[in-house]
Amino acid sequence: MDKSPLAIGVFDSGMGGLSVLRALHKALPHESFIYLGDTARLPYGTKSPDTVQQYAVQMARILVECRIKALVIACNTATTAALPHLRTMLPDMPVLGVVSPGAAAAVAATQNRRLMVLATETTIASQAYQRLINAQIPDAIISSRACSVLVALAEEGMVDNTIARAALQHYLSDIVDEDTLLLGCTHFPVFKSLLSTLLPQHVRIVDSAEATATALQTLLLKEGLLNTAISHSMRYLVTDSVNRFQKVGEIFLGEPLNLSDIELVNAC
């Protein structure tokens, strides 16, 4: 069967993964995407790895039922909690997370081998970034900040107000020698503009969206799955309120969302 006209499935706990979808769509404009946001159970970042894995399996099943050719976990927490399990569950499908591409981008960016990772509580606890970066640069010094409150602020659209500023200043209070700030949560790129005004000039901000897009492109090419058809589409599925997703989603997607493109599905 020629799988190229099939869509690529992308999921996240809510709207954050739309920042990844934006990069995927830009890099692969001829591909169709089905994005699934688990808005009924967001956020994932303060929940246990077992619970997040259970949710991720449910999300993957919904997308597989939509006939997809590849799966992207557009959520750092779900990647750390469920990537190996989903690869075992779906042996015939390319499954890609955002953590390895993000770590690779951070490794490429640092000059002085001192990095700071901002991520959710569960991602930080997994030490996934630390392991992946140290595998490439054994003497890299990596400081980590669990900053789950940023997820709530992003999901509220508060990306450049006094609360967001206080939160970022709080989390970055002890940044000193680091030359690379890795945004280890797909909700955080919306703070880039405010971050650039708060960080010392020599700090490079890295996120996993573009690196994930490049990795997906390479993978689709290798597997002969790149779309050759002219038509492509974008569908959005959510496990709770389509209205809220439409309203908040465009902050992450960077363009308006049509209510008619968003469908409500059952989480489990």
Place this chain on the structure above:
Amino acid sequence: MDKSPLAIGVFDSGMGGLSVLRALHKALPHESFIYLGDTARLPYGTKSPDTVQQYAVQMARILVECRIKALVIACNTATTAALPHLRTMLPDMPVLGVVSPGAAAAVAATQNRRLMVLATETTIASQAYQRLINAQIPDAIISSRACSVLVALAEEGMVDNTIARAALQHYLSDIVDEDTLLLGCTHFPVFKSLLSTLLPQHVRIVDSAEATATALQTLLLKEGLLNTAISHSMRYLVTDSVNRFQKVGEIFLGEPLNLSDIELVNAC
């Protein structure tokens, strides 16, 4: 059957309801309580009424299976979304929410009939407080602020730092003539100390915990359900990580929690 030795079931989306449990236990020291926190799906306050009602039904079923004599919804969002439905579902059991007691406390507190309600997005959208207060004081002027970010801050234990201060200042920026501030979310009493430093001196802070305890006492007495036994107990059930519940829970409970008193249960 003498139901008096049975426990009282109390549920919330997570830890916030422990602020209510604290007041219930203080007012009714001879009663046994089973507290259930739906930590696998928290927060409720940004989710749709349909989804919150579905979760509330699942929480009520878990508690009913534990053989309880009364049910307290220690969450404003769940009260607005599910109280009538749960009363229909459990016709033989007293079911109490926190919204009516909270509204009554606010009505009793205000002198100038100008009130401000801080609550979650879904509670504010329900207009439940507005309706209940205006039913008692038709010319009361009620301003409302949806401040879901405070839930995330409370669940992180950030109740008196620069972020909490910025958030409260943001939400209270246009308080002028109001003489009563109603905390319409069971997560918010942990900010009372910081709030009292930020508010004009004439503003009274009201929450529903004590009023709910008084209402429960009256209800148990009326139904002949007050405990006459000497022994009583406290059990905690959670739908995700017992460790996180123990760590964060004591902020709301005001006393240490024993890990051995906390059990993990399946949400659905």
